[in-house]
Amino acid sequence: MRDILTDLEAGKFLSDPDPVRRAQIQMKRPLPKRFYTAVTVAEGPDGVFAVHLDGKPVRTPGKALLALPTGRAAQLVADEFAAQAETIDPVSMPVMRLVNTALDGVTLDPQAVLEDILRFASSDMLCYRADGPVALVERENAAWDGLLDWARASLGARFVLAEGVVHVEQPREAIAAIGIHLSQRAEPLRLAALHLMTSITGSAVLALAVDFQERDLDSAWVAAHVDEDWNVEQWGADAEAVARMAGRKRDFTAAFNVLDALRG
Template sequence: MSTDDFLARFGAAGQRQPDPVAAAQKAMRNALPKRFYESAAAIERDGLFHVALDGRTARTPARNPLAIASRDVAEALAAEWQAQEQVVDPGRMPLTRLVNSALDGVADQQDAVRAEMVRYAGSDAICYRAGEPEALVARQNEVWEPIRRDVEQRLGARFILAEGIVFAPQPAPALKAVEDAVATIPAPVALAGAHSVMTLTGSALLMLALHFGLRDADAVWEAAHCDEDYQIGIWGQDEEAAERRALRRAEYDAAVLLLTRG
């Protein structure tokens, strides 16, 4: 199987980010191809950094060159390909899948991706708080409030808090501030990373906290799992849930790299 054939069959492209659990499960159901190349490396050509398999530029499912402006991202991509052993397993290649999505989907849908980020901010997860139990209310305030305030200060805008699941519209100036902020995220690679961070955390404000450098990747991940970790503290965590979370974290780490280094 050639590089192009493999990427056409197994690469993940599209306008939305793939679910990491579903992607991994699908990959396991397929007969994985044997590794068909000796080496993977990042090579600079024509002002871009190409992922080269045995010297040949790999291509996305839409047959775009797997080439980007960031050396760091290209080297991480090449390392992901090099880490494949007897078979090439797309379930273990979250960065490749996300970059494919950036080059094949986000590149042509930049306005739609940015608009979706603004819509997320309009019903952002960290603006909706529990009314009970008291311990969860306190935990959400402890974890989310400092982040919300810091993002508000950076944006120069205020967001409305709501209790429960009743929709509370956010002020137009706040959404305009988010629109202006996401307009500064470079496309397509960093923008794809930002979108994926947002969908994996359920929060545009958490994504912006990372983008602005107000919080690091671990702090944002922990904030996104505030409710889940509260429940784990009460009931414990089962093995399948832990595996799903580990897969999401791999997707998240890939997205963070694109957002911060793309």
């Protein structure tokens, strides 16, 4: 299932979980010419919304109709198609790639995707704290304690903290509570967005906090990168790390926008 959940690119394009490597692959392959003029969203009789190029519906690499449950979600994909210039670059279309993953991958086995998110929850990033320096410890506490307090109060999930990277066993009840809330969000596109956000941040709690509107885009991104930001402040960042971070931010933003659009 992890293989399915790596970006399902359109057509013959290869995928790689590293955005820098993915961009390098794309640079080596000729991109297809833009073949359409008009991009529209059409509501079908079954209440789903399809993206049309010059009046013809778009299909996923797996040949499924690219149809979404809300008009806003479909418009996100339509906007990416409309933004293409002379060629079509799938790397610049993170929402479309996420939708392809949902329709061609998650629909095959949503339970496996849910269980993968639970595996992240069992070693959630928010639970592993630095043992120094004091300024970093305080920064982690300020960014993460509120999220764990929210998980305990709103989700019924009480997590155990640890210092360093030594694994700590989380209470079975906490993981079960996360599982209950995920099972209530098992529609493929939402689950795909939650999985992407979880895999980028290392935190299922943070992904659920976004879906529950407990955190907005900017505060969630900052919370997910406390340690990285600290290291950059101390040592600086190289160009490759900056490019990698930009790619992750683009995909994270796409997942956030999809979750928001699914609210109607």
